[in-house]
Amino acid sequence: MATQGTPSILFTNTQPQQSFRLLEIPPELEDLFTSKDAPALELKSPSTALAHAVADAGGQEYVNLCTPTQTYRIRQVMSSNSLHIVRPSEGQISKADIKIVEDEVGESGTLNLPDEAVTAIAKCGSTLELHVPPGGFSAVPFLEKSLGLYDRRPGDDDGDIAMDESGELKLGGIQKLRDQVCMDIPVSAAQCETGWVEICAFVDERMKVCWRPSSRMRVNVWKRMMEGALLQGIDLEKQFLVGDLWKAVLDDDESEPFPRGLLEGVVRRLCVPDERPALADEIKWASFDKAEVTKWLGETYLASIAPTASSAVGRSEFLRAWKDCLPESWRSEATLSKLPEGCYKSPDPTSIFYVEPSQRQHVSKASTAASSTAAKAKTSRNWHELLKNSSRR
Amino acid sequence: MPSIQLHARSAAPAVTATETSSFPLTNPLPQLLQTPSGLALLELQGTINLPEYEPETSPDGSPNPNALSFETPIGKIMFPDYSLLNPDDTKWMKRVYLYVGRYQRMTGEVKKLPRPIAVLQRRAGSKTEELEVVEVVRHKIFFKNRPEPVNDI
Numbered sequence: 315m316a317t318q319g320t321p322s323i324l325f326t327n328t329q330p331q332q333s334f335r336l337l338e339i340p341p342e343l344e345d346l347f348t349s350k351d352a353p354a355l356e357l358k359s360p361s362t363a364l365a366h367a368v369a370d371a372g373g374q375e376y377v378n379l380c381t382p383t384q385t386y387r388i389r390q391v392m393s394s395n396s397l398h399i400v401r402p403s404e405g406q407i408s409k410a411d412i413k414i415v416e417d418e419v420g421e422s423g424t425l426n427l428p429d430e431a432v433t434a435i436a437k438c439g440s441t442l443e444l445h446v447p448p449g450g451f452s453a454v455p456f457l458e459k460s461l462g463l464y465d466r467r468p469g470d471d472d473g474d475i476a477m478d479e480s481g482e483l484k485l486g487g488i489q490k491l492r493d494q495v496c497m498d499i500p501v502s503a504a505q506c507e508t509g510w511v512e513i514c515a516f517v518d519e520r521m522k523v524c525w526r527p528s529s530r531m532r533v534n535v536w537k538r539m540m541e542g543a544l545l546q547g548i549d550l551e552k553q554f555l556v557g558d559l560w561k562a563v564l565d566d567d568e569s570e571p572f573p574r575g576l577l578e579g580v581v582r583r584l585c586v587p588d589e590r591p592a593l594a595d596e597i598k599w600a601s602f603d604k605a606e607v608t609k610w611l612g613e614t615y616l617a618s619i620a621p622t623a624s625s626a627v628g629r630s631e632f633l634r635a636w637k638d639c640l641p642e643s644w645r646s647e648a649t650l651s652k653l654p655e656g657c658y659k660s661p662d663p664t665s666i667f668y669v670e671p672s673q674r675q676h677v678s679k680a681s682t683a684a685s686s687t688a689a690k691a692k693t694s695r696n697w698h699e700l701l702k703n704s705s706r707r
Numbered sequence: 708m709p710s711i712q713l714h715a716r717s718a719a720p721a722v723t724a725t726e727t728s729s730f731p732l733t734n735p736l737p738q739l740l741q742t743p744s745g746l747a748l749l750e751l752q753g754t755i756n757l758p759e760y761e762p763e764t765s766p767d768g769s770p771n772p773n774a775l776s777f778e779t780p781i782g783k784i785m786f787p788d789y790s791l792l793n794p795d796d797t798k799w800m801k802r803v804y805l806y807v808g809r810y811q812r813m814t815g816e817v818k819k820l821p822r823p824i825a826v827l828q829r830r831a832g833s834k835t836e837e838l839e840v841v842e843v844v845r846h847k848i849f850f851k852n853r854p855e856p857v858n859d860i
Contacts (some may be wrong), residue, residue: 320787323735325805326778329760336748339843344753347825348843352715357838379713396754397847399826401745402734405779415780415809430735433778434749441824497710 324415325400326407332400332435337388337442346381355438356380357388360456361498367459377405378451379444383504383592385451386444397438403431453509455672456499461515464525466572488517488575489594495524507593514583516575527576529617535580536611537639538563538571550641553601556581582609582664608647613657617668626667629660714830716840737789738798740817740846745825748847751805751813755781755842782806784848786817812857815850 336520339347346352359377360368379386424707496506509515515526527535542562559581560574578597582590585600615636620627629650637645650658650666656674660666734741741747757779783806788799800817807813823845830837 320785322783322785322806325784327755327757327781328776328778330776332828334841335838336820337825337827339825340822344823347715347823347840351716354715355713359714395750395776398749398751400747400749402736402859403778404776405778406776407780411780415782415806422853430733431778432735432747434781434782435754458837568730597721 321430324403324407326403326431326433328433328435331437332399334436335442336438336440338444340386340444343381343384343386343444353382358500360500364456364459365496370457378500380500380502383502384446385501385505386446389443389445390440391443394438397441398434399436399438400432400434403433405431407431419520420540423646451496451501451505453496453499453501453506454512456501457495457506457509457513460495460498461524461526463528463529464516464518465531487522488519491517491522491524492593495620510593511579511582511590514576514579516573516579518573518575520573525576527579529614529621531572531576532580532614533611533618533639535572535576536614539577539580540641541638550602551604551643553599555596556600588598604644604647608640608652609654611639612648612653613668615639616653616658616666620667623659623661623667626661626665629664629666632666712835712837713827714766714837714839716825716843737786737801739797739819740778740848742842744842746842746844748820748824749850750806750847751815751821751850752853755807757781783810803850805848805850806857807854810858811854813850814852815848815852817846818849819846820844 346355349688356379357377357379359365359375377388379388444631492510496503496510499506501509513526514532515524517524539559539562540550542548542564543554543559546558546562548554548558548562557580560577563571563577565571582593582597583602584602584604585597587606589599589601591597616632619625619632619635633648633650636648640648657669657671658666659669734745736747783804785804785806786799786802788802789803790796790799800848803815805813805815823843824847825840826842826844827838828841830839
């Protein structure tokens with residue numbers, strides 16, 4: 315026989331078995347799993363309340379694997395094959411059972427046992443795979459559900475009396491509050507931060523509460539910044555000190571029209587991305603990104619005055635107001651083509667209203683339907699497709 | 708609950724209570740299949756039927772962590788074309804035998820996994836639930852064929 319003389323390895327099964335999970339690693343994550351000082355990864359699922367509020371497309375419970383910057387959805391793939399985890403044997407083999415494998419007495423008159431053995435210590439019926447859905451992951455829908463809406467009108471009292479007692483939080487304290495919010499959001503820390511900046515969320519240092527400002531509030535902050543800058547001679551088209559801008563927006567009696575965190579949130583959102591400091595760091599200097607300010611202001615302003623079809627406003631009226639909010643030399647920038655794609659609709663040629671991002675995606679989804687059919691094939695229950703995939707491996 | 712830490716392999720030596728006692732063992736598998744922790748993957752179509760195992764339980768009904776582990780022989784694994792003298796030649800990967808009992812043989816091969824697989828385990832001794840990567844495996848022994856009858860070896 316061909317196998318004669320080939321060393322054989324005894325194969326055994328260990329009881330009790332251990333439990334393991336097998337996770338397929340995408341190439342880009344290999345280093346994170348193997349390198350010496352890789353940061354800890356996290357498995358995150360939304361808190362029950364958030365999972366309910368932000369419905370997943372599949373409508374199922376899920377767990378995401380988060381690296382510091384990326385998020386992956388974990389998918390459990392069942393297999394009809396048995397996948398055993400084996401390791402070198404410790405030699406506690408029942409001698410009584412060895413007949414299953416070997417004649418009791420070999421040619422030499424002794425037990426004909428192979429010298430070495432491996433043993434199965436676990437059996438896995440499924441593996442975990444990581445994937446990123448076509449749209450990627452965003453913290454924004456979760457932040458919108460978990461943060462209170464900040465929408466104060468001038469004159470609304472938000473507890474100025476308490477301000478001296480509680481004292482202001484240090485940067486560390488602010489970070490802590492933010493981390494508490496992000497803990498329940500099942501995306502990576504970096505994506506949480508991006509989402510946080512995107513919606514101008516901020517920590518109210520006095521109230522120790524995290525907020526997301528309404529669109530009206532954000533526009534008001536911007537207008538106030540413009541006015542203040544004009545009065546104090548701060549050129550918003552160049553680099554400026556955020557502290558100076560803050561002083562410029564204070565009322566005559568030095569009282570604050572809104573928390574400083576909100577101003578910083580808006581400044582951070584609009585400053586040149588390369589110069590944007592991490593959320594953990596203080597924002598000292600800033601310079602605005604002209605294109606970004608124009609786009610953001612147009613979209614936010616539209617959202618604040620015409621949030622639904624029934625509240626549509628006149629186009630020229632909107633354009634004029636948009637221009638009026640911009641620094642003098644940027645006025646010509648305000649044109650409908652500068653608005654983000656799909657963010658507005660016109661019921662008739664003269665009026666315009668805002669479309670929520672969640673509504674917009676339906677439009678873009680329809681166009682990418684073709685590409686998603688390929689992905690669908692993978693999750694379908696069509697066994698022809700399933701087998702085709704598995705045989706390719 | 709919402710967040711569980713997953714630690715990379717090297718964050719802690721990958722040993723469990725049972726493994727510490729006798730490691731390092733010599734690993735009889737070909738070099739390519741050897742990993743620092745000794746773990747390897749073996750896949751087969753179908754299942755291996757083993758004698759019923761009643762886990763020893765503590766008085767409170769939970770599995771007894773100190774239960775003695777024992778091994779039931781299943782068969783033998785052979786790499787007929789593997790030679791220690793020529794480890795760089797990969798032709799041997801094309802043929803692996805798994806004898807089940809004395810009269811059945813499965814023929815399989817050693818395959819490089821399209822994507823490496825991380826073997827995860829709950830981290831022992833931590834109060835909160837934590838996972839760790841015990842090993843990253845890049846190959847598997849794969850038996851995709853049915854067993855065929857053979858004479859006693």
